[in-house]
Amino acid sequence: MKIDSKPLRYAHAEGHTDVCYSEDGQHIITCGNDGDVRIWVDIEDDDPNSHCVGESALAVCYKDKRLYVATDNHVVQAYTYPAFDKDGIVTRFTAPVTQIKSSSKIEVLFFDPIVLGCTSENMEAKLCNLEGGAPLFVMTEHTGPVLSIAICPHMKFASTACGDGKLRIWDIDTQKIVKEVSCVPKINTFYAAKVLCRMDFEPTEGKYLAYPNNREIILLDCETWGQRMTFTHNLAIMFKIKCAISQCVFSPCGQYLAGSTVAGQVAVWEIGSGACIDITTHPTSHNVTAMAWNPKGNGVLAYVDAMGQLGMLVNCYGKDSSAATADNNEDVEMIERVDDNDDIVDDLIENYESDDDNAISLQKIKNETLGLVEQDESRPASRRNATPAPSTVPPQAPFQPSSTPAHLEHRYMCWNDIGIVRCHTAENGESTIDVEFHDTNLHHGIHLNNYLNHTMASLSSTVVALACETPSKLVCISLVGSSKEWSASMPDTEEILCVAAASHVVAVATNARLLRLFTPMGTQRQVISLAGPVVCLGAFNTAVLAVYHSTDPGPSDQHLAMDIVALNGRQVRSKTVPVPLTPASKLAWLGTSDVGSPCAYDNTGMLRMYDVSSGVWMPLCDTNMHARGASDSWFIVSVSEATQKVRAILCRGASFPATAPKPIIAELTIQIPLCEMDTEKSQYEEQLVRWAHTTSDVDVKTARETALKLFALACRSEIEQRALELMELLKDDRLLPLAAKYASRLGRVHLADKLGNLAETWEKEADRLNVAQTSHFQELDTQETYDVTNTEQDLNASLIIPQKVKEKKVDADTSLRPVPIKSSPGRARNIFKKKSTNSSVAQSPLSLTERTLVEVHKPTENSENDDPSAPLEGETFVDWFTRNKSILERQNPELGPSELTRQGIKIFKTVQGKGANNTENGPKRKLDEDTNNTETHVVNAPKQSKLSAFAFQKKS
Template identity: 85%
Template sequence: MKIDSKPLRYAHAEGHTDVCYTEDGQHIITCGNDGDVRIWVDIEDDDPNSHCVGENAVAVCFKENRVYVATDNHAVQAYTYPAFDKDGIVTRFTAPVTQIKSSSKIEALGCSSENMEARLCNLEGGAPLFVMKEHTGPVLSIAICPHMKFASTACGDGNLRVWDIDTQKIVKEVSCVPKCNTFFDAKIMCRMDFEPKEGKYLAFPNKREIILLDCESWGQRMTFTHSAIKQAMSQCLFSPCGEYLAGNTISGQIAVWEIGSGACIDVIEHPSSINITAMAWNPKGNGVLAYCDFSGQLGMLVNCYGKDSSAATDIADDVEMIERVEDNDDIVDDLIENYESDDDNAISLQKIKNETMGIVDHDESRPASRRDPTPAPATVPPQAPFQPSATPTHLEHRYMCWNDIGIVRCHTAENGESTIDVEFHDTNLHHGIHLNNYLNHTMASLSSTVVALACETPSKLVCISLVGNSKEWSAAMPDTEEVLCVAAGAGVVACATNARLLRLFTPMGTQRQVISLAGPVVTLGAFNTAVLAVYHSTDPGYSDQHLAMDIVALNGRQVRSKTVPVPLTPSSKLAWLGTTDVGSPCAYDNTGILRMYDVASGVWMPLCDTNTHSKGASDSWFIVSISEATQKVRAILCRGASFPATAPKPIVAELSIQIPLCEMDTEKSQYEEQLVRWAHTTADVDVKTARETALKLFALACRSEIEQRALELMELLKDDRLLPLAAKYASRLGRVHLADKLTNLAESWEKETDKLNVAQTSHFQELDTQETYDVTNGDTDLNASLIIPQKVKEKKTDVDTTLKPMPVKSSPGRARNIFKKQATNTKSAQSPLSLTERTLVEVHRPADNSENDEPLAPLEGETFVDWFTRNKTVLEKQNPDLGPSELTRHGIKLFKTVQGKATNGTENGPKRKLDEDTNGSDTVISTPKQSKLSTFAFVKKS
């Protein structure tokens, strides 16, 4: 029996229209773009009850004598039925609500929104039961399993996601949704539905067919289509009995299939071929289907179940028998021979047998071996490659890059033409750039020397130089290799390809190196001549991504690399990768945790929890840059979204860096956090402030009557200038024993000087034996230091003179002061990756001493360490009153004196200025940006 279509009638103004039934099936409820909600007795009702709820109403749902409406204030408003009085707000979003979904078996309300969120809400309001956040586009629709075990969402980013409600994890992800920027421009809404009885299947539209997924193995069970269907399917909906499936196309066609047989009952054409926006089955199970279209009209189909359903029931029983019989292939083959049909509207039982019983058809004429029907454990999908500080590629107006150098924007017109704008924060660096995006570049990176652009197809790297005369160069990838990520630093341009290769170029286009990555790339970062490459170290687990990072640094012709794992919050993904202003690698995940890698200690440290700075649960932060000097994170607040809009230009906020120690609401923890943070970052803090903080922490320990903690703090800090102040404070409090211990502590440090001197000597020996690099400017030193620890020297330079050590700075006390601040400005601060290990001894500056023992001439090319070891006994005899530390300082001064005489051949050699540049003398490196490592650099005779 053919399906009968009732005449359409006007319901609402033109625009998106929604429809649902009351639970008893007596009334139809519609809402539309005019802001009215209408209650119809039947489609022929000429005077429906109308209620205005706002300027527009996008979605409506009926549940337990209440009507839930998505209003224009982005809220889900509850109304009583039939009085239609306001009964509270269930939930509120920051963008329009796109769908409200529930059923008689579900004690919750599913809501989706344009703010890239979907929620499972309590019917009485309050906090959401489950928030689905991992969307990068507007959420178009939502569906909930009748047992509330699974939920499904379709997003404008192109993916359909299935969520496990109990674990709140993604268990299945399918790319079947056409990408779109907003719900109101989406022709295909991809509205899916779970089987209403047991929730065994999930149906969703995909192009011109509807696919049925098994909710246990998430394998494809059946597909439904028809030769009369000419356009893409937009929605699908199970009947209340679960035996029929209705679907509609974007051209207004509505088709109904019988699930048991897969036969198409009928295909109904819309009189005006207008897109159907919503469908609803009558809960009575009488085969009535109501629908609304984009023009605001209400329609109805009757007899959708057909008349003769006995044959379909028999075939469905046979399918059940196939599932029960697992070991008898002969019976299965007989069933296939009896019931296979050449009808285009039928679904082949051969396919059902293969999918339900796990039989693989190696030969078309005869089924072959079987596989284990037990599905493999579900894992999260691997994270796709992305560009840091970039917005999704499907947006018409998007950010390609936003960092501390500038902003790269991409604008796509309706006709497909695309342009790229480059804006620099400092106009003295370079003027703005505007160019046509002929190659459809989707990736960009910006540094102080180059703008790097790349596209996947045709895969080509294009770079615009910001220095020198040459303006642009390009490099095409070989064969089928495609660029997935790109990064630009001041001294390097890098791109990662799908061949798992990391290709490195100089800013002017010289191919520098090709490196193989150990897994699929996720993202890239760059700082000066160092590249950070993050990739999948192994396949993702049940809920976590397994990522690793290669830190690759270029130093002249040398290339060095260090691999470290990348920590993430459980069940999160990497959202941003970059470095601080001094080169420390940083990673930010989508849960809002920012971490920094300290190469000196080889550990990742959490720096900032951006969630503490958010007001709403759906707010997120878009990281721009991180400054260790000011201890600030520059980021953009995205309300109800994961990325900022291009217009109006968003405001960049500054978030304070704070290490999450325990009990941060106490004064003790706040002081401890400051000391820990200053010790591991290049903070712009003076010694006085650091000592005051340490003394306050010492005072808290004394007031708490924990003398051992106070003593432990002083032993940890080892600041000889802070020790007298602490002892004086302890005396004033009447802590006599503590004051005595602090006094004795200074004497114990004196006794340990010998051990420190041994450590110093071994440090000199290690520097002398290892390969070193000569750093001629601060930038090069920063680049080299990203992977070379402080124990490694600079590279030796060939000159015509003998080796001589650089002068070494000192502090007035004998013990190392952990708060000692470099005499460089903030911008010249060295990267923590390049600093010496903080436990190494600082070498003190030699004091002015008029005494000058008889010089001991060094041998040709002899270093200070060798000279001091050879003459240590003589020096001890000549200076019996000097301790080990004083003897070392005296030896340094003496060695400089005798070496100067040997070099210049005059008595004035020791008083020669350090910056003198004479023929045959060494060039002394003294730049404000040099690291501590460069203090110990040597130069080599040619």
């Protein structure tokens, strides 16, 4: 028999509405946004009793001849029933109360209290005594508004659903969390929640917990917390569940389960068979905000919607509600009669096996419903009573990186370093797409009418790619030349799930596990089969990144892999790498850096980059370190290796930004999470590791300076072996003499000797290991290289290999010029003693490196006239300034362009005059005197000025 629906009738003003039954099932009680509580004899009651409790009332509950109402002053007020007199305040909150629910009334012991569960928007949930007083249990570990609560009838467990995305199950005795499930859409206020995620414990024995998860309801076993069963629509049902389920509630007998969706659909399932009895649709498709079964057990279900209307469903048990009680009594009597012949029944049950899920099992009825027969462990368990398989998380659905959910009226379809693609949907269903470019010189903005209802978009410097699922069609607008548009329709059996566009390729992934590649002008380039269901796509230049499920998900983790496909002419190469994720997380963004390194970001806030040259994933940035609140998240826009920055948008209380007002992009610093990052040693180590694996805009001098500071810290810590190990690790011929000189000045004679012998050791080892290393890396290149570029570079050069430390221009003939040390007669010379000050402040362990690092980049002075800043013969100021501008900028970072030019003119005239004097008059001092003078100058000045390399030393 189908479920019958009574006509809706007005109950309260528009807004959140709640409903419950009196314990005898004679009255329906509702409350709403108008602040009234109404008591109905039946849905056809034209004159219900109405009582005003305030400006609004969000929740109502009936228990032990009392009504508990959540009023607008954030309290749970008790009223007598039916007189409706105030009877005290149960508890108070600092924000609106979102739900009130009592524990089920089963056979409890005399010392087990019947409690009231209350939730609030202030991120708290409480278990309160009906008589008031201090709460029995306060659940405070939520990081968002608490939407709903459920209490186990045995008072062992309680469950809460929170706007931070988590469903938490609490042990009431220990007051700790025993399980967390991610099934709640994240919101920052109760009034913005469409999915209330209202769960329910099985009321007769409390063995199961049912909670909504997208378009299905999950049944958990309360002993193992494993997934027992999943409820969704049957193929035989005319109507299908079209959107997310918001709440579920067990019938009083525990044999049926009702669930409602945000579009007003109400479905009823039979627990034993798992079959869906029927699905009813709301006449106006409004969100159902609350449901309540009639305690009489007659299959009547009352519900209210977001418009304040009251509705009723009858015959929800699949039979006439008026005869439900009589039928139940007959079934009980029949089972009791059959129970007298236990031997015959046991033989029938043991020998009967049915593949029909709807078959009636007497064993099951006796065990689960009446508890008359206990399971014999020696017999094989039936298929339904078998131990459930370990539950797994659902596989992650396909998504578009840098986009917001598709159900929003105003959303971002794509936001990357090229521009922004927005989609706006009006109330009448009309949709438009706007394309905005960050650089207006690249292309002007584009406005399109979204006739095909495109839900996916990707943007590059050469093309705008749009796609839709049904009809599955790819539409691209070329940004090169005259902005030509082209389209490609998928075969009838395929639907586009993901799309990605780059400067030289457009890619789409379909539900047939095919990756289809196009050129920006519409030529079909390649069709590739993926090894699993696709998750998302990314692209850069001529390479495509395809992430898919490599295997089925585990109990908490997604198992993802990524194919890196590179194109060049007719050649195609691919490389498959696993995608690492934080435990119990999902992939939230996929893209590349500004130089093409693949990057992945999960929903826990960890950003990782794949270094193709080494074949490893590296954590680059933990965005949680930059968030202010626990419910805040970051929306990644782009990653830059040159500036070592991540451009992202801070989303407060949500996982995606709003379209209005336009959010502000923040820059997060890339930092590899080494240990003890608050120490100076770890900070230097992090810089060296990061510069070695990213294309950072760092010159060689800065890198050597950092390395020498790390070497100085090791020497000062009296860990000579670590200092030697660092030099062996770096293998820098230019840095080795500086390290040896620094060690000798500190009195580390043995360390200086070992450093002096390292250069010869490196040459011997290079000759010995050259053959083995060459063959080894050639084998790795053959196995892992996926680039097919065949221009002036080698064929095996990687397409996305980042360039290492970037060297700025340094004269090729520069060499080390050690500083002479004058011996002191009669006693050892203190190299740390200051000559020009009497300050007693201790000298920094890195002070020596500041002087020697200037010397390592200073050209060798073979003669007095060999000054690198001296103008060449016939060289004008413009040519001289152009040649030395980078050095002047490095030595004078505080000067502006005009000030730098004036300073350059002064230096040019000074050096030019010096050269003229030396040419005309010749040297005025002997070489020995000049050398001694220079030595004295270096020794007396621990620090040289920034322009010391250009300054002219006037001779007296």
